[in-house]
Amino acid sequence: MLKLDNVSKVYRVGAFGGRTMTAVSDVSFEVNAGEVVSLIGESGSGKSTIGRMILRLTPVSRGAITLNDTDISAVSSTKDYYRHVQGVFQDPFSCFNPIFKADRVFAMIKEAYFPQVSAADWRGRVESALKSVRLDPGQVLGRYPHQLSGGQLQRMLIARAVLLDIRLLVADEIISMLDASTRIDVLNLLADLRARGLGILFVTHDLSLGNYVSDRTVVLRNGKIVEMGRTELVFGDPRHPYTRSLLASVPRLDVKWIDEPETEDGDAAGPCPYHDSPEESRTRPGLAEVEEDHFVACSGCADHPPQAEPRTLAKENA
Ligand SMILES: Nc1ncnc2c1ncn2[C@@H]1O[C@H](COP(=O)(O)OP(=O)(O)OP(=O)(O)O)[C@@H](O)[C@H]1O
Ligand SMILES: [Mg+2]
Numbered sequence: 001m002l003k004l005d006n007v008s009k010v011y012r013v014g015a016f017g018g019r020t021m022t023a024v025s026d027v028s029f030e031v032n033a034g035e036v037v038s039l040i041g042e043s044g045s046g047k048s049t050i051g052r053m054i055l056r057l058t059p060v061s062r063g064a065i066t067l068n069d070t071d072i073s074a075v076s077s078t079k080d081y082y083r084h085v086q087g088v089f090q091d092p093f094s095c096f097n098p099i100f101k102a103d104r105v106f107a108m109i110k111e112a113y114f115p116q117v118s119a120a121d122w123r124g125r126v127e128s129a130l131k132s133v134r135l136d137p138g139q140v141l142g143r144y145p146h147q148l149s150g151g152q153l154q155r156m157l158i159a160r161a162v163l164l165d166i167r168l169l170v171a172d173e174i175i176s177m178l179d180a181s182t183r184i185d186v187l188n189l190l191a192d193l194r195a196r197g198l199g200i201l202f203v204t205h206d207l208s209l210g211n212y213v214s215d216r217t218v219v220l221r222n223g224k225i226v227e228m229g230r231t232e233l234v235f236g237d238p239r240h241p242y243t244r245s246l247l248a249s250v251p252r253l254d255v256k257w258i259d260e261p262e263t264e265d266g267d268a269a270g271p272c273p274y275h276d277s278p279e280e281s282r283t284r285p286g287l288a289e290v291e292e293d294h295f296v297a298c299s300g301c302a303d304h305p306p307q308a309e310p311r312t313l314a315k316e317n318a
Contacts, residue, residue, distance in 0.1 A: 001199050002031040002054065002168055006285065007063035009049050009223075023049045025223045026063070028284060031168065031199040036190065038202040038210035038231070040246070041220035047203045048090070049223075051170045054201065055087045067168070079112060086161040090173035092153035096145040102153060103141045105160050113164065129159040132192075134185045151178045158189060169193065172203040187213055207246060211235045216293070219243050225287065227273075229294035239273040239296040272301030 009024040024046040031037045039047050052058045054065060056072060065072045067085065075081045089095060096102055106126045110117065117125070127137040133155040140152055148156075154174055161169055171190070175183050190200055190213060204210050210217055211231060218228040219242070227240040238244045273296035277288035287295040 001033050001068055002201075003066045004028055004030070004050070004054075005064045005066070007050070007053065007065060008061050009046070009053060009058065010061040023223050024053070026285065027220070027223070027225055028063075029218050029225065029228055031201050033167065033199050034194055034197045035216065036194055036200045036202055036214045037216045037218060038204055038214035039218050039220060040204060040207060040210045042205060042246075045220045046223040047205075047220060048172055050220075051087060051172045051201065051203050054168075054170055055085065056081060057087075083113060083164055084167045085170070086157075086164060086166045086168075087170040087172065088154060088157040088161065088174045090176060092150055092157055093145060095157060096153060098145050100144075101141075102143055102145050102148055102156060105156065106163065109160060109163055125163060126159075129162045130156070132162055133159045133189055134182070135159065151182050154178065155182075155186065158186065162193070166198065168199045168201070170201045170203070173205070175204070175206070175209055207235075219246070224297065225295075226297045227295065228287075229291075233291065233294040237294075239290055239294070241270065241299050270299070272299045272303065274298035275301055275303045 005028050007024060007027045008022060010020045010022050013019050013021045027046075027050060029037065039050060041047055049058065053060050054072070056078065060073065067075075067081075072081065072085075096105070103126070106122075110122050114122065126141075130137045130140065135152060135155050140148060140156065145153060158169075158174070169190075175186060178186060187209075190202070194200060202210065202213055214231045216229065217231045217234040219226050219234065219240070221242050227234055227238065227243045234243065235247065238247055273290060274282070274286075274288045275298060277290055277296075281288045281290065283289050284295060287297055290296050
């Protein structure tokens with residue numbers, strides 16, 4: 001369904017935009033129908049940039065993103081695109097205009113996509129979408145964004161996606177604003193959406209959440225994929241030192257922080273998962289398939305010293 005092929009994003013930075021910064025570098029992965037893929041990585045690793053490119057909020061610098069084999073940059077009607085692809089973000093406040101009531105997002109969908117539906121029928125659909133995200137329509141409809149909590153606004157955005165009957169949802173840190181009980185409701189809702197055949201890209205820096213919700217996992221570091229594959233393989237048998245260090249740094253409930261063992265360094269020298277794999281396993285650029293549906297990048301070994309960090313600011317045309 002959704003496919004990223006060697007996608008890179010280069011931002012212009014600096015006072016006059018004369019320098020560039022590569023936020024995402026040669027990223028390739030797929031999200032299939034009825035599948036949750038989590039995109040995991042530390043702050044600044046390029047997760048939201050990938051989400052924004054998929055949502056056409058920022059253009060791709062190199063490579064291509066296709067939805068059902070159509071290059072998304074070639075889709076002329078954004079209206080048609082957003083009928084199938086929607087996003088829910090870390091900061092839901094930014095998605096609402098503070099001078100309009102929050103439920104205007106639903107009125108806009110009706111105007112754009114369902115003008116023929118009667119007002120009474122539409123109200124029924126909105127109410128059932130709100131109930132499906134555990135919101136009480138009587139409590140949230142008619143309110144302004146500042147009168148609602150971040151978690152309520154986030155769930156309204158998911159309800160909007162439910163109303164549109166989309167094929168792909170980009171969920172960027174959507175759990176961060178929710179309390180524990182609402183969190184589980186939203187996770188269950190994502191499971192329902194997935195069962196209905198939706199593909200979900202679940203962006204998170206929380207490894208345990210990624211493990212809980214996803215079928216496949218993509219681990220990103222400095223804008224590059226270091227490891228990806230079936231979630232139980234990536235979490236159960238991590239091969240890249242960076243993935244190992246991420247997993248080792250998850251606090252355990254049964255251990256006090258002062259007793260925690262030192263975590264492995266993400267660049268630790270050791271066998272290279274890429275170069276120690278047979279040549280024929282290097283089926284994707286920069287990644288070796290170490291077992292079925294489990295891909296790993298070079299750890300920056302002696303054979304293949306890490307290239308200049310993609311974050312490094314480069315002078316344009318230098
Ligand atoms: N519009 C922009 N112009 C220039 N640089 C940007 C822009 N947006 C993001 N960046 C930079 O790109 C890099 C990746 O940012 P991104 O927001 O994708 O990270 P992230 O993985 O989502 O991080 P977080 O977990 O903190 O949300 C960062 O170094 C960021 O400063
Ligand atoms: Mg982000």
